[in-house]
Amino acid sequence: MEVMKTLIRTAVTAAALAVVTAACTSSPEGPTGKGKPVSLPQIRLVAYSSCDDLLGGLRERALQNVTAYGFGGVMPIAYMEDSAVAAKGRSQAAPEHSTTNVHEAGVDEPDLVKTDGNRIFVVSDGTLRIIDTATKKITASLKLTEGDGPSAPADLLISGDRALVLMRGGDIMYKARSFAPPADTRYVLVDLAGTPKVLSTIKPQGSYVDARMIGSTVRIVTRSQPDIEFPQPTGDFNEAAQVKANQAVVRKAPAEAWLPKVEITDAAGKVRQDAVKCERVSHPADYTGTSLLTVHTLDLAQGVTDSGTDPISLAADGDIVYGTGQSLYVASNPRWWMPTPVVDTPVAPADDPTPGEPAVTPTAPPEETEIHRLDVTAPGAPKYVASGKVQGRLLNQYSLSEHDGHLRAATTLTSSDGKTSSSTVHVLKADTMAKTGEVGGLGAGERIYSVRFIGAVGYVVTFKQVDPLYTLDLRDPAAPKVTGELKITGYSAYLHPGNEGRLIGIGQEASEKGRTLGTQVSLFDVSDPAAPRRLSQLFQKDSGSGAEWDPHAFLYWPKTGLSVIPLSSQKESGALVLKIDDAGVSKVGMIEHPKVKQEGDEFTFQPGIDRSMVIGDAIWTLSHEGVQVNDAATLASQAWIPFR
Structure with a gap:
């Protein structure tokens, strides 16, 4: 909660820093989104009266x-x-x-x-x-x-x-x-x-x-x-x-x-x-x-x-689910x-x-995302509230966030020929799903790689060759705006709140031409919304992490700064243990599960680790083959619990 409060407090200073960000707010078509929001028809839900x-x-x-x-x-x-x-x-x-x-x-x-x-x-x-x-x-x-x-x-x-x-x-x-x-x-x-x-x-x-x-x-x-x-x-x-x-x-x-x-x-x-x-x-006005x-x-x-x-x-259709204590949202890309x-x-x-x-032939559908909201405040079955549409495609559930009576949705809109693209954060009223405001023009020619909303602050990463990390002030739903931008090589595919004024990014480092080079863990200083900066980067060459696309694979233990992510490369496969504090990211070591020899096969392989947990003073890691226990301080192996 302290992290959230701090990030919200930092957004309040954005107005005072407007001069600093003037370069980002000069064009109505640019990142500020000062132009009028594109309004798509609201979808009303109607129950059928009979069979x-x-x-x-x-x-x-x-x-x-x-x-x-x-x-x-x-x-x-x-x-x-x-x-x-x-x-x-x-x-x-x-x-x-x-x-x-x-x-x-x-x-x-x-x-x-x-x-x-x-x-x-x-x-x-x-x-x-x-x-x-x-x-x-x-x-x-x-x-x-x-x-x-x-x-x-x-x-x-x-x-x-x-x-x-x-x-x-x-x-x-x-x-x-x-x-x-x-x-x-x-x-x-x-x-x-x-x-x-x-x-x-x-x-x-x-x-x-x-x-x-x-x-x-x-x-x-x-x-x-x-x-x-x-x-x-x-x-x-x-x-x-x-x-x-x-x-x-x-x-x-x-x-x-x-x-x-x-x-x-x-x-x-x-x-x-x-x-x-x-x-x-029930059915919306437009359905297949x-x-x-x-x-x-x-x-x-x-x-x-x-x-x-x-x-x-x-x-309706749907492939992304996002839930809060009040609402259940289902979105259809x-x-x-x-x-x-x-x-x-x-x-x-x-x-x-x-x-x-008339016969039919296929054509490319317009890129519009439907979002349906259900009320889950009462016990039992939820109740449909409203639905709406936004232009573009969501990345995942982290592209959605409900806050203070509004839903924020971050989408990437690509042209029908695939040659142009840009991203937008839309703000909708949660009770009607009607459009309130939007900020567009993010990452021209790129697509969204990660999103994180924390209170009245938003973070969006787009990427093609370099990684702009945008910070957004969302306090005014009718006039959201970009307050800062950081361009670095590579990208963050998952963003996680760290200590006060800090943001953790898990993704890939890349060359200046956009070729991925290996897993990177970044620590960003976001205490000044107008000037986000990267404090520290840990790079593991020619590797990948499941935490990039599955946030459940990411472990962060704020009490000690311990962090664990799965890591796979041609040389090793296991869990990378890190220490993340206010100053930076450092490598503690690697946890590996025992090698497995398949029946009738002379070769062995290293099981990939899928999840990690802190229990007491130990790190528990899970692979398809079993569970291992390691001392959290020394990483010494304490037990191996095989499934077979």
């Missing part, structure tokens, strides 16, 4: 958007009582420990490892393992998938003695009805008290997007497409004729084809089937009818109740993976019931 209303609306939109290839691909997302008393007792006696690096305090995010200080919970290859931190041994494991082969990725959320395992599905076979892999998505609720056991298994229709947990309540976002099987092309492929055939199938599809379904199995094996009710589906977002709600403390997962749906239909020369087979209806 007939729902069917008519969804059919109409789906007919306009179906192509010869169906509805297009669903892109993999990424890859977002007594037991309570016992948990409380453990919490009081637990050693001091780090937690998952999350975007917003108090809003937990799923990850492959969690700890309460006394126990470590890991999900890997379809198995949930519990490690006792005192004995440094695996005390229990629970196989959640069939077979011995590798399983699809899974994430965890923990509340007391309850775990929710979010399994993303692993079937990569394609079906005729779509060019998307069918999802085997499952959400498994596990009781951790004593011998772990499955309490409920939730199998939603569609693919897992992301989830957020406040207290013990989890909201899970799932994306689904209509359950419509399209005919296989026969003979010589004719795209226009195939579109007509697919449209004929859509016209006959019932409302049930769109309504997302969910199957819930309890501990005794009893199965119940549910589907989202028509009146619990080819995708639905469903939010499932589950209180881990209560488990599955008579209302199941209390699902609600929105006729431009659908670059799905052709946008345009009118073409009418072509229809002789037996088509509607000859002469």
